[in-house]
Amino acid sequence: MDSDLAEAVDGLKTVFSQRKLALTFGKARPELVDDLKKKFRVPSRYRNFLLEANPTQFESATPVERIRLIPAEEIESTQAQMQNWKPTWIVVAESALLGDPYFLDVSKPDPEGDCPVMTAMSGQDKWSPTLAASSFAQFLRIIGTAMEVATGFSENIMDDEDEESFREALVPKVKVIDTAALRAGHWT
Numbered sequence: 001m002d003s004d005l006a007e008a009v010d011g012l013k014t015v016f017s018q019r020k021l022a023l024t025f026g027k028a029r030p031e032l033v034d035d036l037k038k039k040f041r042v043p044s045r046y047r048n049f050l051l052e053a054n055p056t057q058f059e060s061a062t063p064v065e066r067i068r069l070i071p072a073e074e075i076e077s078t079q080a081q082m083q084n085w086k087p088t089w090i091v092v093a094e095s096a097l098l099g100d101p102y103f104l105d106v107s108k109p110d111p112e113g114d115c116p117v118m119t120a121m122s123g124q125d126k127w128s129p130t131l132a133a134s135s136f137a138q139f140l141r142i143i144g145t146a147m148e149v150a151t152g153f154s155e156n157i158m159d160d161e162d163e164e165s166f167r168e169a170l171v172p173k174v175k176v177i178d179t180a181a182l183r184a185g186h187w188t
Helices: 003-018 030-040 044-053 072-083 136-150 160-177 177-182
Strands: 022-026 054-058 068-069 089-097 101-105 115-121 130-135
Touching: 003 022, 003 044, 003 089, 003 136, 022 044, 030 044, 030 072, 030 115, 044 054, 054 068, 072 089, 089 136, 115 136, 130 136, 130 177, 136 160, 160 177
Parallel strands: none
Antiparallel strands: 022 054, 068 089, 089 101, 101 115, 115 130
């Protein structure tokens, strides 16, 4: 993993430990990762992530969202379940609350071998993607930052005022990480 991605993973490990939440990263089998590359054009940065930090147990916890990163072993079956799905979209996470997918758009690679992470509401007639992060590394940073902000909030169902307070605390931090994602509106 490059230093940018390794730093994002280390940040997640720290905040999960501080919040005493279960988190397990393993190492995906190289032949599985090669197979995913061939079948789905999985970009190099995400492949390196799976090889070094395959999320075997990962579910973030904030008052407004729970994001479960999908382990390498589940990517192909998750892809197969998606209806009306573009072949350039690779599911890497899902909302544990709503079932909405978070996915790499491999039609838009950057020079570092990364791609934007998009999300869309499930249960609709048509997928309408929204930018969640400009890259996978930034996506991990935003999740970690949201977990840090959530430390001061209850884990229970929040009322609208509490949810608004959480989002107001998160917005300036997301702005520093990824201005484009903030403008897209998913985190606000």
